[in-house]
Amino acid sequence: MPPVNSGPEISVDLDMPNTDDGRYVPLGVMLSRVRLWRRWSRDKTARKAGMKYQTLSRYETGERVPTKVSAIMRLADALGMPRQQLFNWVVNEIEHREKLRNLGHADTCSHAAVKVTAPVVVTRGN
Numbered sequence: 001m002p003p004v005n006s007g008p009e010i011s012v013d014l015d016m017p018n019t020d021d022g023r024y025v026p027l028g029v030m031l032s033r034v035r036l037w038r039r040w041s042r043d044k045t046a047r048k049a050g051m052k053y054q055t056l057s058r059y060e061t062g063e064r065v066p067t068k069v070s071a072i073m074r075l076a077d078a079l080g081m082p083r084q085q086l087f088n089w090v091v092n093e094i095e096h097r098e099k100l101r102n103l104g105h106a107d108t109c110s111h112a113a114v115k116v117t118a119p120v121v122v123t124r125g126n
Contacts, residue, residue: 027093028060034079035060049078065093 035045046056051071058064059075066072067090076086 024096026062026096027065027089028062030089031056031075031079032060034081038079045078049074051075065097066090067094 035042038045040048042056042060043053046053049056049071051074055064055071056075059066066075072086072090073083076083079086
């Protein structure tokens, strides 16, 4: 019987809080930062995660949020990050969007206009 894949053999806790100077950072920006830190294209990352380029693009632009457990696990594995960390980021994004909806800002849930132009600063945990 083949072994069950429990995730990547090596995953590194990424010291990337989902705030920048106290401001919330959308999930898609966080995903983009990890991908760019690895110096991978969207195409390469999508292939590694077993998803379509368009799906990853929609996640990164904030058009969609991954909600299927299997998609979140595959994406975390592809990015070489702990699954629990990505699950936490997804939950934070969903809670943030719900808060905006409750405040009547449903149109601001997407961050498609946000460009990741700042330098990506990531440290590896021990």
